[in-house]
Amino acid sequence: MTTLTTRTAAAPTTxxxxxxxxxxxxxxxxxxxxxxxxxxxxLLFYAYPLxxxxxxxxxxxxxxxxxxxxxxxxxxxxxxxxxxxxxxxxIVWQTTVFTAVSLAFQYLIGLTIxxxxxxxxFRLAAPLRGMFLVPWLLPIIxxxxxxxxxxxxxxxxxxxxxxxxxxxPVWWLSADNALMSVxxxxxxxxxxxxxVILYSGLQGIPKELYEAASMDGxxxxxxxxxxxxxxxxxxxxxxxxLGLVYTLKVVDIIWIMSMGTGTSQTLAxxxxxxxxGKGASGVIRYSxxxxxxxxxxxxxxxxxxxxxxxxxxxxH
Amino acid sequence: xxxxxxxxxxxxAMTALMLFPLYWMLNVSFTKxxxxxxxxLVPVDFTVDHYAVVFRDQLxxxxxxxxxxxxxxxxxxxxxxxxxxxxxxxxxxxxxxxGFALIVAQMVPAVxxxxxxxxxxxxxxxxxxxxxxILADSTIAVPFAVLLLTAFMAGIPRELLxxxxxxxxxxWRTFRSIVLPVSRNAxxxxxxxxxxxxxxxFIFASTLNREGGLLRPITMxxxxxxxxxxxxWGPMMATAVVASIPAxxxxxxxxxxxxxxxxxxxxxx
Numbered sequence: 001m002t003t004l005t006t007r008t009a010a011a012p013t014t015x016x017x018x019x020x021x022x023x024x025x026x027x028x029x030x031x032x033x034x035x036x037x038x039x040x041x042x043l044l045f046y047a048y049p050l051x052x053x054x055x056x057x058x059x060x061x062x063x064x065x066x067x068x069x070x071x072x073x074x075x076x077x078x079x080x081x082x083x084x085x086x087x088x089x090x091i092v093w094q095t096t097v098f099t100a101v102s103l104a105f106q107y108l109i110g111l112t113i114x115x116x117x118x119x120x121x122f123r124l125a126a127p128l129r130g131m132f133l134v135p136w137l138l139p140i141i142x143x144x145x146x147x148x149x150x151x152x153x154x155x156x157x158x159x160x161x162x163x164x165x166x167x168x169p170v171w172w173l174s175a176d177n178a179l180m181s182v183x184x185x186x187x188x189x190x191x192x193x194x195x196v197i198l199y200s201g202l203q204g205i206p207k208e209l210y211e212a213a214s215m216d217g218x219x220x221x222x223x224x225x226x227x228x229x230x231x232x233x234x235x236x237x238x239x240x241x242l243g244l245v246y247t248l249k250v251v252d253i254i255w256i257m258s259m260g261t262g263t264s265q266t267l268a269x270x271x272x273x274x275x276x277g278k279g280a281s282g283v284i285r286y287s288x289x290x291x292x293x294x295x296x297x298x299x300x301x302x303x304x305x306x307x308x309x310x311x312x313x314x315x316h
Numbered sequence: 317x318x319x320x321x322x323x324x325x326x327x328x329a330m331t332a333l334m335l336f337p338l339y340w341m342l343n344v345s346f347t348k349x350x351x352x353x354x355x356x357l358v359p360v361d362f363t364v365d366h367y368a369v370v371f372r373d374q375l376x377x378x379x380x381x382x383x384x385x386x387x388x389x390x391x392x393x394x395x396x397x398x399x400x401x402x403x404x405x406x407x408x409x410x411x412x413x414x415g416f417a418l419i420v421a422q423m424v425p426a427v428x429x430x431x432x433x434x435x436x437x438x439x440x441x442x443x444x445x446x447x448x449x450i451l452a453d454s455t456i457a458v459p460f461a462v463l464l465l466t467a468f469m470a471g472i473p474r475e476l477l478x479x480x481x482x483x484x485x486x487x488w489r490t491f492r493s494i495v496l497p498v499s500r501n502a503x504x505x506x507x508x509x510x511x512x513x514x515x516x517x518f519i520f521a522s523t524l525n526r527e528g529g530l531l532r533p534i535t536m537x538x539x540x541x542x543x544x545x546x547x548x549w550g551p552m553m554a555t556a557v558v559a560s561i562p563a564x565x566x567x568x569x570x571x572x573x574x575x576x577x578x579x580x581x582x583x584x585x
Contacts, residue, residue: 030487032409034402037395038462039414045455046421049432056435066438113330121320128331130571134338137563137574139516141535142556145542146341149549155353157340191334249425252518256542271427275434276523286431293428304423308416 050297057290066286078291087265087280095266098183098254099247103240105187110194110239115228117195118202119220129199136192144256147185148173151257175262182254182264189253190246194239201235202228234314241307245300255279267296338560345553352549366554374555376530377537380446381515384533385562387450388514389507392457396506397499400465401491405477415466418459429455430523437524444528452520457510464577468502469495505573508566515562534559 057078065071082088117129135143150157151172159169172181205228213223251272254260259279260269273279274289332339343359344352351361402408403415433452434443442448472495480490496503518535525532538559541552567574 028407028409031402031406034398034406034487034491035408035414038399038458041395041458042414042417042421045433045451045458046417046424046429049429049436050424052432052435053428056431066435116323116327116330119320119323122323122327124324124327128327130567131331132334133567133571133574134335134563137512137567138338138560139518139535139563141516141518141538142341142560143337145538145552145556146337148542149344149553150337150340155355157355160355188334188337245423249423249427251425251427256518256539268425268427271425271431272519272523275427275431276526286435289427290431293425293431296425297428300423300425301420304420308419 053290053293053297056286057294059287061286063284071287078287079295082288082291082295087270091265091267091270094179094263095248095268098179098186098264098266099244101183102186102190102247103243105183106190106194106243107198107236107240109187110191111198111232113191114195114198114202115224118199129195132195133192135189140189140252141256143185143189144253147181147188148257151181173258173261173264178258178262178264180263182257185257186247186250186253190243194243197239198232198235201232201239204235205231234310237310238307238314241303241310244303245307248300248303249296267292267299271296341553341556341560344549345557347550349548349550366550367558369551370554370558373551374534374537374558377532377534378558380528380531381533381535381559383446384449384453385511385514387446388453388457389510391450391454392461392510393503393507395454396458396461396465397496397503398491400462400469401495403462403466404469405472405474405495406487415463418462421455421459426456426519430519433520434523442524444525444531446531449517449520449525449528449533450514452524453514453517454510456513456517457506460509461506464506465499465502468499472498501573501576504570505577508570508573509577512563512566515559 058073058075059065059071060074060078061071113132117125153159153169153171153173156172158172162168162170171177209227209231210223213227218226249268250266251268254264254266254269255272258264260266260273261279265273265280269279270281271289271292274281274285274292277284343357345366346359346362346364347354347356348361348363348365403411408414429452433448437443437448442451476494476498477490480494485493515533516535517533518539521528521533521536522539525536528536534555538552538555541548541555
């Protein structure tokens with residue numbers, strides 16, 4: 001009591017501070033308490049595995065040293081091995097083709113369907129748009145096995161269909177065709193994502209623009225090129241960049257269909273194959289897998305940072 | 317009849333084409349083994365035998381997947397919800413760095429994560445265990461959930477939170493009795509995606525739980541069929557159908573939450 005009154009007498013501002021400041025400090029600590037599990041989680045389950053991955057790419061691990069320890073530090077030697085691998089540039093090229101082809105078709109098909117549904121005016125628009133999401137929600141192993149069966153060379157549906165037109169059966173998942181085949185399945189997988197995002201982008205374009213344009217006599221085709229596409233540019237950029245990061249790192253759809261054999265080997269399936277000792281690499285190669293993984297990570301982050309910059313720009 | 321009625325058949329045809337692979341999966345799953353290669357458009361030689369095989373062989377895997385999915389949802393929300401509340405409405409030191417880390421985290425390839433986790437799990441003995449797989453699967457969902465929930469909770473009117481504080485509610489109480497109930501929709505969306513991703517996971521299951529025996533998820537049950545010498549397409553497709561049920565159910569009962577989740581990550585209103 002006495003201390004309190006003397007303080008009040010000494011400085012009139014202190015009581016106010018005395019009540020507000022502890023509360024703020026309490027809030028500060030409360031905020032930390034609420035966030036600390038997340039921070040610890042990010043350190044333990046993101047930062048630590050990443051560091052571990054990097055460490056493995058700098059030491060020469062094999063099965064024995066992996067279990068018993070004692071893998072020698074070799075600096076960047078493993079990265080050099082990876083770059084010197086006779087298949088390295090082929091795989092980089094295949095990754096590029098797989099990504100570019102997937103993105104282009106996912107976007108074009110997604111946009112076409114989005115515009116079609118957005119112009120709307122028909123009863124089934126909403127329920128059917130929902131149905132389009134299904135492929136995106138299913139486990140990839142489900143879609144992968146189904147596509148694999150449809151692409152079966154002698155009993156698959158695709159070849160029966162081509163046979164109707166007298167075409168020869170295609171060996172979809174043979175070494176030469178595998179890239180095209182896994183890209184087809186991956187395009188199918190990516191359409192729902194593109195559709196939903198582009199559709200919500202279309203909804204953000206003010207209706208008045210179209211009304212004004214049609215009063216000026218613009219055809220729907222002109223409206224698409226002069227209004228829809230330019231207004232959709234920011235959403236397009238985001239969709240493509242997100243799709244790019246996602247496609248670069250995708251493993252399951254390719255692995256399930258072809259185990260990354262032949263032309264369908266990408267950086268991601270290469271790393272995965274070496275980490276489990278299957279596919280093109282018959283033995284487990286932790287260090288090489290980690291090195292390829294790190295290269296992949298750097299590529300994904302580079303495009304990821306562009307994405308972040310693009311989104312920041314949009315917000316301002 | 318409106319002028320655009322003709323769009324209905326076109327939209328139907330597009331949807332049918334898009335969903336055709338799934339119809340084909342159903343078709344094969346109901347066709348007798350000897351007729352599968354015939355490729356009839358409808359299961360002429362109808363059978364449910366493949367499903368009998370699924371329930372005989374795959375039931376433990378389905379149970380494991382259910383456990384892993386549920387565990388991932390609980391863990392994800394337990395970490396994401398409180399943190400999101402703080403990030404949305406309190407002065408958190410290092411907020412920008414946390415936000416940046418969360419976006420970057422979503423870009424890390426699963427292969428890199430599985431390699432790093434494999435070596436850690438190998439040391440601490442989490443390989444081939446359910447908690448190990450739940451922890452790994454949660455890494456797919458936590459960053460997404462935090463970003464989604466933070467965006468949602470930032471929209472809760474300040475007055476609502478201040479009113480609670482004036483009434484003497486602690487931060488924890490405000491969080492529990494106001495923020496959580498108000499954020500119901502965003503929580504459902506995060507939970508739904510956490511479940512679906514855990515249920516669908518293949519990479520973590522195939523690397524961190526290789527020797528898990530019956531404690532392996534359903535995705536590995538299907539993968540076993542692929543690896544088999546003699547590929548049994550009937551049971552494989554029947555398992556695939558069963559593994560698709562959660563997604564189908566969620567899409568029917570919770571379509572608006574699904575659509576909200578897809579756009580949340582990419583487009584900010």
